[in-house]
Amino acid sequence: MRDLIGAAKCVLFDFDGPVCHLFRDRPxxxxxxxxxxxxxxxxxxxxxxxxxxxxxxxxxxxxxxxxxxxxxxxxxxxxxxxxxxxxxxxxxPGAFPTAYADTLVRTLSATGRQLAITTNNSQQAVERYLQTRMTGELFADRIHGRSSEGPLRLKPDPYCLLKALESTGTSPQDALMIGDAARDLEAARAAGVAFVGYARDEHKAEQLRAAGAEHTVDSLRDVVLAVDPGAHV
The missing domain is CATH 1.10.150 (DNA polymerase; domain 1)
Structure with a gap:
């Protein structure tokens, strides 16, 4: 995993899971x-x-x-x-931040990586959440979520990942996706992008492993330390 992250010039995040728990207060x-x-x-x-x-x-x-x-x-x-x-x-606005997510995106940005969101959730929801965390500027115009216009193209369709590669000017071999579902892994494979699975519990980990994920973490702290081994987290 350290090699994957070290080689990544761009990191694509799924939103609900790796970045936050969107529906914490709205089941x-x-x-x-x-x-x-x-x-x-x-x-x-x-x-x-x-x-x-x-x-x-x-x-x-x-x-x-x-x-x-x-x-x-x-x-x-x-x-x-x-x-x-x-x-x-x-x-x-009431979404619960995933532990170490804010630290991770700031560390990745500080070390020169480009960041993008690739999600099945609406772009408006992502933008509103990032405003509450004051991290929106780190993603700028690289939020690729569900749109109210045009056809519905949800992962495992790789459409949002391909749009992210286009918006960041990144080749697939230079990108890494962090997701928490099999559909994220399938989309990453279809786009030719490396994948690290975030599994908040053993059930999620089993699902990702069953889908063929080779690298999973149960805390984004592990990813922060892979980016910056000297980080105090």
Whole structure:
């Protein structure tokens, strides 16, 4: 892992997990239930109970809505996306920072690395959160999240990673992604970017290892020390 980080000229962060716990005060099962209800009560959604996934992950409800052409054509899928964006933006000021995340991004920036966010969350939510941590300037125009315009392209689609490589002027072999989910690893592989998994608990670690992650950490402190062995953390 130290070699991967040492070689990286640019580090791409997933947002919810490696940077913060976005929904600490707004449980995701309740958000998923609200999105599900919005679909189920729409008269043109058909027998939504047969195709909506049984999940507490709001992003999976959103993904399912965009897979129904009739919902995309009518604008309901986009309405669901806007509703989720509103939830994320409202949650951002109360998001709980991941331990050592602020130290890590500042250390990476101080050692000359470029930084970018590559996330399935909305760009507006990321920007609002970073403002609260006073780290937004470290990412500048390199926040690549879900947009309210155009098609929905969520990881494991590597689209946001490819946009980050473009915005930073970095080749894939010079970049590293830090993510906490199998879909992050899959996107990194598709983009040709090295990957370090952040696993806040053993369950997450098992999921990442099962997906093929070779390098995982349970604390970003390990990454800080890999960047700067003399750091007092």
């Amino acid at each position: 995701t099962p309740a958000i998923a239930a609200r999105l599900r209800e919005a679909v189920l009560t729409d008269e043109f959604a058909g027998d939504a109970g047969n195709w909506l996934p049984e999940t507490d992950d709001p992003l999976e409800i959103l993904r399912a809505a965009f897979e129904r052409p009739e919902l995309v054509e009518r604008g309901l899928a986009r309405d669901i996306e806007r509703a989720l964006t509103k939830e994320e933006v409202q949650a951002a």
